[in-house]
Amino acid sequence: MVGCCCIKPAVLLAQQLHPEESDVIEFMDGDQIRGKVKQIQRGVLTLDPDQLEDMVTIKLRNIKSITARRKLYLIESVANIKYLGILEPGRGAGWVKIIQGRDTTELFIEDLDNIENMDDNFWKRLDGSASLGFSYSRSSNIGRVNESHNMTYSTRNWLFLTSGDLMYTIDNEFKGIEKADLAVQAYIEFWKKWFAVSSVQFQRSTELGLSARMQAAEGAGPILIKNRRNDLRAATGFSVQKEYSTDSINAGRAVSLEIPLFVNYYLYRLGTPYLTLQATNSVFFSVSQAGRWRADQNVTLYWKIVTHLNLNVQVYLDYDSKPPDVTAQKVDFGTVFSIGYSW
Missing domain, CATH: 2.40.230.20 (Nucleoside-specific channel-forming protein, Tsx-like)
Known part of the structure; x- marks a missing residue:
């Protein structure tokens, strides 16, 4: 019984992944850009866009919402709290929802200090x-x-x-x-x-x-x-x-x-x-x-x-x-x- 309780959150989180979907960044003016979120660091989000050859950097203060469900991300807030999960739009403009299996946390997007892509590929x-x-x-x-x-x-x-x-x-x-x-x-x-x-x-x-x-x-x-x-x-x-x-x-x-x-x-x-x-x-x-x-x-x-x-x-x-x-x-x-x- 103990083993089942430990496994279920991980299984649930895996079921919430959508590896076939592009990540979506929505700007404050309503425009959107799709691609792959690479990282967030020092107040800037780096995105590998679907329809452009080069990386795009976006200041967090210009982002209305983030949807990133392709894979798990290691997320760190300015309060030095770490999460492992996926990102979905939060309660309103400038907010993000971090989903970790059954647990959900909402943060102001500008309070995201660091996000690393937990990709299986070493490089x-x-x-x-x-x-x-x-x-x-x-x-x-x-x-x-x-x-x-x-x-x-x-x-x-x-x-x-x-x-x-x-x-x-x-x-x-x-x-x-x-x-x-x-x-x-x-x-x-x-x-x-x-x-x-x-x-x-x-x-x-x-x-x-x-x-x-x-x-x-x-x-x-x-x-x-x-x-x-x-x-x-x-x-x-x-x-x-x-x-x-x-x-x-x-x-x-x-x-x-x-x-x-x-x-x-x-x-x-x-x-x-x-x-x-x-x-x-x-x-x-x-x-x-x-x-x-x-x-x-x-x-x-x-x-x-x-x-x-x-x-x-x-x-x-x-x-x-x-x-x-x-x-x-x-x-x-x-x-x-x-x-x-x-x-």
Whole structure:
């Protein structure tokens, strides 16, 4: 009897799916567009339309109703509540009904923070962006080629993220990778306002005397602010690292332990122009080396030009109170201009 009670809601929800139907988005003026809802993120719905070749993005404030019953969606509200279900028109204009088997919840459409397509196809769950540009930094007063990318994969409970920044320098004195930051992370939210993150990271910064750093970190913390325009969260935990210096005499350091503090902030402006500001700040306090602390700070402004194309401006600052190479600089900072493509 217990097994039947557990299965029935899932069976009922499966029966409510209509995989042969197109999703329908109705605008405030009564016009409709049909296609496949790909995601909702940062106040914008992305639709793969039936009669157009390219994706269409629609601001949530312009949507009267949503009907999406082809498959299950992982839905998250600005209140950090998660649902797994389908979408139908709600009580009136600007409202949506989330159906989860026997349970039904109504939300204001603009209160939808994130919707991910729970497609069985691995590739269809991938979202990301890549950019290429040039930069100018304090390091050597020359231009550099800069590449950055990020990609996410969503499951019902976890978000997996890979990201990276790479700076390649061509100069009479130096040719090669001057600065690199590559990371893989696993992220989960719990208790409505808390999250945990695990990460593995590789870093390189010749300006700070760092040939290579391998780092693993675990952290947890609160979601401090989350609404339609702002997202602020902080975490702390522990990290373990192994460093290699650019100094050939003292090339290696023993494994060391650090206490990190992570603070991330997003600001969304959904008008014209469409802008997103991301500030990522990490501070590490060494437990193994007395008096050492370091900071990695990045502030990036994204300006969406058209559906898949962005102009990006990134300002970064890296600091190490006791760099691996004692002759190296303690501070490196710069500005990166790039053009990016998202999918």
